[in-house]
Amino acid sequence: MKRFKFRANLVSKDWKALCSQRARRLPLRPTCGRYEDIEMATLRQDHITPLPSESFLPKEAYLSREFAKRERKHMWGKVWQIVGREEELSRVGDYLTYNIADESIIVVRSAEDNIKAYYNVCLHRGRRLTNGCGRTKKFFCRYHGWQWNLDGTNDEVVDRADWGTILNDENLRLGEVQIDSWGGWLFINMDPDAKPLLEWLGPLPDVFRKHDLENFRYGWYRTVSLPCNWKVALEAFIEGYHATTTHRQTLNYSGDDRFLCESFGPHSLFRFRSADRLPGHPSPRLKMAAPTDMREALLGNLEQLNVELDALVTKRAVEAARRMKEKLTESATIMEAMVTYIEIHRELAEADGVAWPDLNFDDINMIGAAWHIFPNISLLATHDGLLMYRARPDSDDPDTCVLDIWSIESFAPGKEPKAKQEIYEKWQDGPWPRIYTQDFINLPDVQKGMKSDYFKGGRPNPLAEATLTNFHSHLYDMLKA
Ligand code: FES
Ligand SMILES: [Fe+2]
Missing domain, CATH: 3.90.380 (Naphthalene 1,2-dioxygenase Alpha Subunit; Chain A, domain 1)
Known part of the structure; x- marks a missing residue:
């Protein structure tokens, strides 16, 4: 799966300054x-x-x-909200929907190196465009047939000429929502002025820096x-x-x-x-x-x-503990048991x-x-x-x-x-x-x-x-x- 770049990656060099757990501990x-x-x-x-x-x-x-x-x-x-994980959208056209209260957001891999998020609503008369998850080439509204490309541009308005000059490429674009990622999780934020995700997460990226x-x-x-x-x-x-x-x-x-x-x-x-x-x-x-x-x-x-x-x-952790038990004798202290267990766990x-x-x-x-x-x-x-x-x-x-x-x-x-x-x-x-x-x-x-x-x-x-x-x-x- 080709990885894509989010805006958060652009600020990652500054993450220590942004997210220092010591500086931000309250x-x-x-x-x-x-x-x-x-x-x-x-x-x-x-x-x-x-x-x-x-x-x-x-x-x-x-x-x-x-x-x-x-x-x-x-x-x-x-607020930044987890909508899913990157691996759920491994191929172009893979999408998921995230519902929160009465709002719904589509999250889609729009290109090999890009994931986008849109309000899940048809701009004609407001039908929800899709539900659940899947793979698609277009977002198609089943009511009157308007459809959109994965990059949010409009692809079809049935009888568009009837609107004269009222409709244009700009006002036909799907409403875009901020999206970013950390640790494989995809986050969206409906506020265009929200602070960057990594700043919002405070110490978390630092706390989990050793986990892959x-x-x-x-x-x-x-x-x-x-x-x-x-x-x-x-x-x-x-x-x-x-x-x-x-x-x-x-x-x-x-x-x-x-x-x-x-x-x-x-x-x-x-x-x-x-x-x-x-x-x-x-x-x-x-x-x-x-x-x-x-x-x-x-x-x-x-x-x-x-x-x-x-x-x-x-299961790997339990297997490590079983092997620890075989390796040590009954007289082992809890510290010896812990250290040996973690060492075997690491080896496994x-x-x-x-x-x-x-x-x-x-x-x-x-x-x-x-x-x-x-x-x-x-x-x-x-x-x-x-x-x-x-x-x-x-x-x-x-x-x-x-x-x-x-x-x-x-x-x-x-x-x-x-x-x-x-x-x-x-x-x-x-x-x-x-x-x-x-x-x-x-x-x-x-x-x-x-x-x-x-x-x-x-x-x-x-x-x-x-x-x-x-x-x-x-x-x-x-x-x-
Ligand atoms: S409500 Fe979607 S095409 Fe009419
Ligand atoms: Fe509980």
């Missing part, structure tokens, strides 16, 4: 809002008052159609409709506080399962709180004895995540012909447990596996959303599965391993529960859920614009 903003600050009367006045220094997530952010409309007007049209992300590929790609607000769905995956209860079984291997958060402008991450956390050990909450065989403990931890996520912890990756990210402690600390990429992405990473969530509104109905979940790995070249998007109207219809099922069960009940008159808003954990506070704080900043 303290968490411990503020959000109070219910009375955004009551509906205020919203209708097209104004949201500044938020007080109190961590409180007003329920209207999740339940109000007016709030959803404000997000549509002031946020979705102004452009050569990672989908292991699977599932899309599910959920009866909850898009933020309810997203927020299940940008904090670890719920794992203690919702994913109780993971405490057998999690070590100290308390979390801290750090923010970088609108983006943030959460990571384990304890620097000397012992993976493979039971959480101190369980008051269980430490394991006697550290090889078993580490292998058990990785096997559990591999089976219960079917993502993030790769290199034998597969994939680049190995040589991560040091600082790197692992910065990758953390998960990143929230504002507004709607959760990204979890290991050496060779990623688990990502993308939550989207599918209309201005605050009670529904679409959640995409991606398992992405550094497969041996030629061994990538042919992953096709699987779409489920109900999560119960999908082949979800245990951890996703545990999360899905919560989401509709959160949406329903918040409608109680007695509930005014969420109270995020100031340490473990500060990612939510940071998220809402920046969201509110945009909505009050």
Whole structure:
């Protein structure tokens, strides 16, 4: 596949200056809002008052159609959003559509070295031009037959002479949307004046500089409709506080399962709180004895995540842990087990012909447990596996959303599965391993529960859920614009 050049590549020489994590690291903003600050009367006045220094997530952010409309007007049209990956558009004419609220964008490889994004609307009388994904030579409107070339120029207006001089090449061009890429992901931004993608991403390109992300590929790609607000769905995956209860079984291997958060402008991450956390050990909450065989403990931890996520912890990682167990004796310390496991993991990756990210402690600390990429992405990473969530509104109905979940790995070249998007109207219809099922069960009940008159808003954990506070704080900043 021939690679194409985005504008971001032109500024890549300056990325260190633009994206220095040290320069751009910001303290968490411990503020959000109070219910009375955004009551509906205020919203209708097209104004949201500044938020007080109190961590409180007003329920209207999740339940109000007016709030959803404000997000549509002031946020979705102004932020960089992941629409897919470059390898989905490997040949000229390959296209995908990205729907966000009531907007739809076509993303198409218009030439060997170019990808373009257009508003998915016919300029005659507004029919959507296409749906889903595929390969085409033209975008053809099925209503009256107008059609466009891949470069956005008009190719056909049936009986064009009837318009006299009203129509011209310029006003017949498809509406173009900014597109850029990082790490193999394609991002669009509907704001022509948006800051460059790499600047928007802040420290992320630096944090993941050792991962060969452009050569990672989908292991699977599932899309599910959920009866909850898009933020309810997203927020299940940008904090670890719920794992203690919702994913109780993971405490057998999690070590100290308390979390801290750090923010970088609108983006943030959460990571384990304890620097000397012992993976493979039971959480101190369980008051269980430490394991006697550290090889078993580490292998058990990785096997559990591999089976219960079917993502993030790769088969290669589990194989490395099995070989570590064969290589070491029962008396190995957890550090010996970890070091040997990572060394074997690296050897297996290199034998597969994939680049190995040589991560040091600082790197692992910065990758953390998960990143929230504002507004709607959760990204979890290991050496060779990623688990990502993308939550989207599918209309201005605050009670529904679409959640995409991606398992992405550094497969041996030629061994990538042919992953096709699987779409489920109900999560119960999908082949979800245990951890996703545990999360899905919560989401509709959160949406329903918040409608109680007695509930005014969420109270995020100031340490473990500060990612939510940071998220809402920046969201509110945009909505009050
Ligand atoms: S609406 Fe598309 S050709 Fe008429
Ligand atoms: Fe979860």
